Amino acid sequence: MKFEDLKLVQKWREYAGPKDERLEAESAKIYKIGFVLLSFGMLMIFFYQFIARQVAWVHSDASEMPHGFATPFEAAMYLWLILVMLICAGLQTRKGYVDTNRFGQTEHLPVGYFLLVSGLSGAAFALVIAAMRCIAEAQIVPLENVFWLANLATGVFCGTTIFAATFAVLCATFFTAKRRRAKLEAELDSAGDI
Amino acid sequence: MPGKKNLRMKAARAAAGLSQADLAQAVGVTRQTIGLIEAGGYNPTLNLCVAICKALRVTLNDLFWEDESNVDPDAL
Numbered sequence: 001m002k003f004e005d006l007k008l009v010q011k012w013r014e015y016a017g018p019k020d021e022r023l024e025a026e027s028a029k030i031y032k033i034g035f036v037l038l039s040f041g042m043l044m045i046f047f048y049q050f051i052a053r054q055v056a057w058v059h060s061d062a063s064e065m066p067h068g069f070a071t072p073f074e075a076a077m078y079l080w081l082i083l084v085m086l087i088c089a090g091l092q093t094r095k096g097y098v099d100t101n102r103f104g105q106t107e108h109l110p111v112g113y114f115l116l117v118s119g120l121s122g123a124a125f126a127l128v129i130a131a132m133r134c135i136a137e138a139q140i141v142p143l144e145n146v147f148w149l150a151n152l153a154t155g156v157f158c159g160t161t162i163f164a165a166t167f168a169v170l171c172a173t174f175f176t177a178k179r180r181r182a183k184l185e186a187e188l189d190s191a192g193d194i
Numbered sequence: 195m196p197g198k199k200n201l202r203m204k205a206a207r208a209a210a211g212l213s214q215a216d217l218a219q220a221v222g223v224t225r226q227t228i229g230l231i232e233a234g235g236y237n238p239t240l241n242l243c244v245a246i247c248k249a250l251r252v253t254l255n256d257l258f259w260e261d262e263s264n265v266d267p268d269a270l
Contacts, residue, residue: 019222020223020224021223021239021242022223022224022238023227
């Protein structure tokens with residue numbers, strides 16, 4: 001049974017009035033902006049906190065690595081955020097986010113385009129991570145003691161990892177979209193009611 | 195960006211003796227949406243177009259089809 005078919009939902013619709021497609025479309029756009037601002041803002045804060053703790057540990061005498069999160073609640077909050085972002089990415093993929101008209105009928109993997117997107121993602125992450133490490137380090141030690149090159153190397157390593165991961169995910173979504181489209185076409189061909 | 199005004203829809207609504215609010219209630223949207231469609235500020239879905247046509251007892255061609263003479267050839 002669909003959610004819309006529930007009696008309680010139907011009663012609510014009668015009381016609240018009809019759904020307006022324009023308002024739904026406008027709300028979707030507004031929530032999209034809100035989601036992007038909220039989620040990426042939280043991720044940036046999380047990255048900065050994580051990096052700041054790690055950088056502080058590098059400059060301390062403590063031998064034990066610091067925990068990534070201050071409390072279990074903080075860990076739960078950020079894990080929930082990442083889970084929500086993954087669910088959204090999965091749903092976008094299912095709705096054809098990657099299977100665009102540009103590559104809708106192509107038989108070959110658009111390697112150049114995927115390399116460009118992955119490269120830009122990797123470069124952006126490399127710069128952000130290196131910059132965050134330098135900023136976090138400058139908060140706790142004098143500028144002459146900041147490990148500029150080490151921070152850049154860490155950023156490049158993380159950026160390379162993200163480049164490879166993004167390329168792999170894009171390739172996987174491309175082949176998934178092709179399989180899904182082939183299945184849909186097969187279902188249409190076998191419908192027999194044309 | 196605002197689109198082209200749909201004066202034919204406004205005329206058909208007036209001919210049917212319906213206000214924007216009446217038509218909105220008949221097709222299940224808000225009055226503002228009907229106003230925006232007539233003013234060219236919103237592109238309705240095909241489902242809503244069909245509902246409006248049924249409520250006004252006209253066809254899709256009557257309200258939403260542009261004759262070739264009205265279409266900018268450079269836009270094709």
